[in-house]
Amino acid sequence: MKTHRNHANYWAFVLHRVSGLALLLFLPAHFYVLALAVEEAATLDMFLSWTEAPVVKLLETGLVILLAAHMTGGLRILAIEFLAWRDWQKSVVAITGGLSLAAGLIFLLNAG
């Protein structure tokens, strides 16, 4: 049956965990590439021109959505843990989803 999986909060938990792990795995690569600017600016520019490709822009959009989703989902957890329960908190999952997708869209519109 696995009825718990029919609940939006279960998927919020899964998304928070998957996005957190993905961001952690991405971070060392992000720092490594940034550090190239110091002594290997040409290599960094080669890499950055690769990121202009549409498929890479889409991957970056995915990263922006994951970052926004982890941030808004984390604020949801803090609200549940530290604020008194209110009925509006039931709608927070939908709001975090909407904000995350909006962040991705704003990035994509500006990166295009």
Added chain:
Amino acid sequence: MTPQRAETLEWLVQRASAAVLALCVIVHLTVIVLAVQGGVTAKEIAGRVGGSVPWLAFYSVFVIAVALHAPAGLRNILREYTSLGRRATHWIMAAVCVLILGLGFRAVVGLYGLGA
């Protein structure tokens, strides 16, 4: 420190760092959207953050908060999906923390130095 105390401390550090990170991520997402408009190049990055003390301070706080936050999340995953003991997970947490601090500050300090 008793295991219970350590547990409470880890929970608190994860939440406190999350609150700091929420603010950092809002700034980061804003900077990403603004920077990407003109295209990101090594020169653009150096011009933006090189020699800037406010950005050095911001990214230092960002890196420290991530270095405290990510290991706690990883620990929860390891505890739920593996049979690793407390000691092993603590060593992994410490290693991840040091890795993020090392790579993070190498980038942050390096980029700051470009403006000198």
